[in-house]
Amino acid sequence: MPELPEVETVANGVNARVRARRIVQVWTSGKPQTFKSPETEIAAALTGAKIESVRRVGKTIVMTVARDGKPTEFLIHLGMTGRLLVCTPEMPAAPHTHAVLTLDDAREVRFVDPRRFGRLSIHHPKDGGRVRVGTPTSQNRDVGHPVLTDDRHAGYAGPGREPLTISVEDFVALFRGRKTPIKAALLNQSLLHGVGNIYADEALFRAGIRPARQAARLSREELKKLRAALIAVLKQAIKLGGSSVSDYVDADGVRGFFQLRHKVYQRTGEPCRDCGTPIQRIELAGRGTHFCPVCQR
DNA sequence: AGGTTGACCTGGACGC
């Protein structure tokens, strides 16, 4: 299931393969649930447009296209089982293909999503400079697109903050007065972008914090540790191409490797890699939640 | 308003 590292991997992979290409044809499946914008609007906005960049904002893939100098954003949310693949035309179409963008070199960008939790939509960026564009850093220089320094201004992104760039002060402030379990707060996209079930469990293990603890009752030191653990686990996962636990694959259909480093996620009953105690599973915020009863307090 | 729960989906795993 795609979370921040998986979406980042897919977005960077697609960006490297299709940037500066022109879209010559758009096909959509007609499955209404998949399309948040009308399919006719998506086809009209993309046909004939040039792909400027593909990047990640939260768990959303943002493809910026331009026609007649006017930018439009194609938003792709992978949901649970969505894939965005760059294919040659002779590759057979996978079942549950919902959109195909044919490029000017005959290659195709295909959106495949068996469970149909994914969503496609068109966003027209507001003019007036509400989106602040930052300078490339060592981390994103290779990506080849401008960097949003504050994604809260991106319009579609919602109020949540980017976990990779949030300061200690802001991170601590997010959970002030929150009576909900810390795990539920980590999953709340209006607080933090991009954290899903896998990386919430893994970050809490690495920080030594029980998922059921009330967010507001965590000390400043614990939250500081949690922020560092979250950033570390997300960065390591990005490096390894994400976690392939469901049917997640990158832009070339290649699986990630971070699932081999999972310490608690879907390891119920298996020994903790640090202390040997069997990993426990409970349900929290309607999600399977995995933790070590000894290492996490 | 913050917090919680269920619906949306389908493939795969499991039990009988």
Next chain:
DNA sequence: TGCGTCCAGGTCAACC
């Protein structure tokens, strides 16, 4: 073998 049941979870709407 085959059928039925359950489970996975990102997000949103509805409810408390």
